[in-house]
Amino acid sequence: MQNETEARDGEREEGRAGSGAEYTPEMMNRIYEAVLNQVEEAVVISDDENKVIFINRAAEVIEGVDAKKSLHKSMEELYCPTENTPKHSRHAIVLNTGIAANEYFNQYVVKESHKVLNVIERMFPVNYKNRTVAVYSLIKNLPVMKKTMEQSLELYTHFEEEKPRNGTKYTFSSILGNDINFVEAISNAKHVAQNQTNVLIYGETGTGKELFAQSIHNYSVFQNGPFISVNCAAIPATLLESMFFGTVKGSYTGANNMAGLFEQAENGTLFLDEINSMDIALQAKLLKVIENKTVRRIGSEKELSINCRILCALNEDPLECIENGKLRRDLYYRLSSCILHIPPLRSRKSDIPLLCGCFITRYNKEYGQHIRRVDSGLMERFLRYQWPGNVRELQHVVESAYSVSEQNLDVLRLEHISPYYRSFFAEPGIAGAAAPMAADPAAWETVDSPVSSAAGSADTVDFTTKVSAAPGDFRALPPPAHGPGGFPGSPGQSPEPPSLPLKEAMDAYEKSILSATLARLGGNVSAAARELMITRQALQHKIKKYGL
Structure with a gap:
């Protein structure tokens, strides 16, 4: 039995040996060629005379050559250098020195296809019996590498943004706006x-205070901790204190051991929205917590150290809140070392098309619609409207069209908006001001956003999935007619045709407003900034820009 087993093992060994012996040099060459043709990098091999003996399929595609026609030609016949590269073949250098050339940038011209290639290349010698018998290059096309990296980054960013993070939804990448004051607010944040x-x-209601607060949290060292948001106006004053500081069992009827919000936000961020609605006495206790970094539960004698960041928000001017008794002066001064002002939508109307494009993209997905365009007349009304509810109001107006309109809508017009919101834009002042401009759809074409008048009707603005617009993008607009309060487009006034390009007209208008305001306030920059509702830094920038 043992002899039979040994005999079978011997036969298997002989079979393997016999099978291996059948691999001829021709078959091996076919195997190597098949493998190299599946490699994504371009491979070029030259012999000891610096003549090409192999070009793989990737090299054919990248260089635009025919591998068979290129065989046995010298490297100098196939390629030539540019003014940015050496005047001699790198293959020849590696062949003569036997030293590899590790990853370097190369630029060369392919004579057959006349292509100028920018590549990242590695070059290695093949040594046999103490001499170099061949040289092979591994080549990566730089533009293709760049595109692949960008796609990978977009995919990574997509999943990062979709991933829930510590109770937040927003980061700075979620904030849209190109207005200079708004961009400055983002930079400061x-x-x-x-x-x-x-x-x-x-910031006023609807400007995005919580969006900024969440973005600050996710950009800070506290980003891995919890983000806890409390709207002080939505919670009765009798409950706020126990919520903030926590309780111990028996401190009052029904009280249990409960951690307060300061403790719950440990190593994270506590966002207190509308603190001007908080009881003045509770504001004093909040000030003590901020200063001492300690908190005491209701009914306890023990002070607990806390480590969390506190962000507060106001929907009214801080100084007015102090004067009206809504905000403690000492709390204001404790927080005033860092105040972020979020400009209202009416002061950054150039961002309205960008925001509309974003909302259209979002609600197309949510409601299964395919709206691609906003009627230019409706957009004109949007730009004339003062938006007391700010970005949130604009969002609700756009969403209302999806809620009440029919399916398969392509162009968003005034009649598609819900009747409640429609009345806001049907006022005589707005309609009268918009009429002269609605006739010229090109007036609403933006420099950076993909606006297409050819793709649809002649009176519409096209929004695609990715919308971007820069400040001052709108062109060919008539200069505004100034009514009471300096607002353009007052009822009964017809704007004259533009005598200057929009950018120059807008700059001239802005300069005149700034100059008049500064003159009236005796050059007081801080007072002028408050009156104009912009930051002091933004006003200084404009003063320098216009040489005031």
Whole structure:
């Protein structure tokens, strides 16, 4: 039995040996060629005379050559250098020295296809019996590498943005806007986020205070901790104190051991929205927590150290809140070392098309619609409207069209908006001001956003999935007719045809407003900034820009 087993093992060994012996040099060459043709990198091999003996399929595609026609030609016949590269063949250098050339940038011209290639190349010698018998190059096309990296980055960013993060939904990449004052607010918020100071965010209702607060949290050292948001106006004053500080069992009837919000936000961020609605006495206790970094539960005698960042927000001017008794002066001064002002939508109307494009993209997905365009007349009304509800109101107006309109809508017009919101834009002042401009659809074409008048009707603006617009993009607009309060387009006034390009007309208008305001206030920059509702830094920038 043992002899039979040994005999079978011997036969298998002989079979393997016999099978291996059948691989001829021709078959091996076919195997190597098949493998190299599946490699994504371009491969070019030259012999000891610097003549091409192999070009793989990737090299054919990248260089635009025929591999069979290129065989046995010298490297100098196939390629030539550019003014940015050496005047001699690198293959020849590696062949003569036997030294590999590790990853370097190369630029060369392919004579057959006349292509100028920018590549990342690696070159290695093949040594046999103490001499170099061949040289092979591994080549990556630089533009293809760049595109692949961008696609990978987009995919990574997509999944990062979709991933839930510590109770937040927003980062700075979620904030849209190109207006100079708004961009400055974002920049300031990013700088503030890098340190651990407490911040007071001031902005009207609907400007995006919580969006900024979440972005600051996710840009800070506290990003891995919890983000807890509390709207002080939505919670009864009798409950706020126990919510903030926590309780111990028996401190009052029904009380249990419960951690307060300061404890729950440990190593994270506590965002207190509308603190001007908080009871003045509770504001005093909040000030103590901010200063001492300790908190005491209701009914306890023990002070607990806390480590969380506190962000506060106001929907009214801080100084007016102090005068009206809604905000403690000492709390304001404790927080005023860092105040972020978010400009209202009416002061950054150039961002309205960008925001509309974003909302259209979002609601197309949510409602299964395919709206691609906003009627230019409707957009004109949007730009004339003062938006007391700011970005949130604009969002609701756009969404209302999806809620009440029919399916398969392509162009968003005034009649598609819900009747309640439609009345806001049907006022005589707005309609009268918009009429002269609605006739010229090209007036609403933007420089950076993909606007297409050829793709649809002649009176519409096209929004695609990715919309971007820069400040001052709109062209060919008539200069505004100034009514009471300096607002353009007052009822009964017809704007004259433009005598200047929009950018120059807008600059001239802005310069005149700034000059008049500064003159009236005796050159007081801080007072002028408050009156114009912009930051002092933004006003200084404009003063320098216009040489005032």
